[in-house]
Amino acid sequence: MDWHPYAHALAGRVTHPGSRWRDAVANIPRHHLVPAWWTWNDRWKVRRGPDDEAAWLDAAYSDRTLVTKIGTLHADHAEPGDEPTGRPTSSSTLPTLVLQMYRHARIGEKDTVLDVGVGSGYGAALLCHLLGEDQVISIDVDNYVTTVAARRLADIGYHPRIAPLDATGTIPWAADRIVAMVAVRPIPASWLTALNPGGRLVTTITNTSLIVSAVKTADGGAVGTVERDWAIFMKTRTGGDYPPGLTGLVATARTAEGEHVAMTHYPVLDIEEDAWELRSMLEVTCPGIEHSYHEDASTRTAVMVHPDGSWARAVQVDHARPVVHQAGPHRLWDELDRVRDYWLQHGSLPLYGARVRITPDGTIHLQRGRWKATITG
Known part of the structure; x- marks a missing residue:
């Protein structure tokens, strides 16, 4: 199977002719690192590369994310007919996003890089090709993921240090750059400890599209910025799967009568898919909200739920004003409306481009003009 033309074509799509990453993308057999993956069409279905080599090459060398594990079931272990549920x-990760994060890290040729979230090992392979394997450390909480990634990387000639490790716990190595393909909230204090003086970290904040880049300071913290860019990654976890979400409260919110019922001026929208900036601002101001959205020919319904028991349901029929039901300690839809009010009053939200100060315990302080916010655990 000649995969080289596909890798070269991918390199042409995701890098410019003078990019130092172009040769890496053109020469790494991504298909070897992802022999099986999950696709979604109303349900999850496993795809195995050797069963259809043309589809395998097309998927592996397209610029898209290939999901390899749903809940606790890795695609490598799936049986025909398996339809896992969960997240x-x-x-x-899609190659452009991997490169995007590495570019924000401003990686020098002599830098040691801690790659957080090994996934298939593709990001580690890119780093090894550019820097040499001795300068690459890759970690993941999943023992199987690290084991199989290390084996497949070795098959193609790369031997970075790979370890099964909780990224929010102790990091036993030092690095000049830390780049995370998982989202965190707040910044793990262990990252700041592991970062060499003057080192740089790049990560995203859980449930937001905010990319934070920051340089370590003499006090053990870091300073930097929220990039004028966006990305969303899976959040860190400590076990084989994420804890159960608020599905019971979502079911209640879909049908219950609210303690407070009113009409709102703003249209109902799918905040997770279509409004990343609004979602990010809402997560900063009122963290922990889970969202659900449904749309049919004439009706759009958005549900918001919070771990404290608060919920909101907004229903809009055609172009009529939405009706909002809310209950619990917080009026969640009112929180969203306040974010949208800010946007209209100021012409934008203050997140992107905000200055970042991270204290040694990982607390994130944001400021842009007179706007300030703090992100804790």
Whole structure:
């Protein structure tokens, strides 16, 4: 199977001619690192590369994320007919996003890089090709993921240090750069400890599209910025799967009569898919909200729920004003409306481009003009 033309074509799509990453993308057999993956069409279905080599090459060398694990079931272990439920827990991130994060890290040729979230090992392979394997450390909470990634990387000639490790716990190595393909909230204090003086970290904040890049300071913290860019990654976990979500409260919110019922001026929208900036601002101001959205020919319904028991349901029929039901300690839809009010009043939200100060315990302080916010655990 000649995969080289496909890898070269991918390199042409995701890098410019002068990019130092172009040769790496053109020469790494991504298909070897992802021999099986999950696809979604109303349900999860496993795809195995050797069963259809043309589809395998097309998927592996397209610029898209390949989900490799749903809940606790890795695609490598799936049987025909398996239809797992739950959320994706591991993947091979789309190449442009991997490169995007590495570029924000400003990686020098002599830098040691800690790659957080090994996934398929593709990001580690890119780093090894550019820097040499001795300068690459890759970690993941999943023992199988690290084991199989190390084996497949060795098959193609790369031997970075790979370890099964909780990224939020102690990091036993030092690095000049830390780049995370998982989202955190707040910044793990262990990252700041592991970062060499003057080192740089790049990560995203859980349930937001915010990319934070920051340089370590003499006090053990870091300073930097929220990039004028966006990305969303799976959040860190400590076990084989994420804890159960608020599905029971979502079911209640879909049908219950609210303690407070009113009409709102703003249209109902799918905040997770279509409004990343709004979602990010809401997560900063009122963290922990889970969202659900449904749309049919004439009706759009958005549900918001919170661990404290608060919920909101907004229903809009055609172009009529939405009716909002809310209950619990917080009025969640009112929180969203306040974010949208801010946007209209100021012409934008203050997140992207905000200055970042991270204290040694990992607390994130944001500021842009007179706007300030703090992100804790």
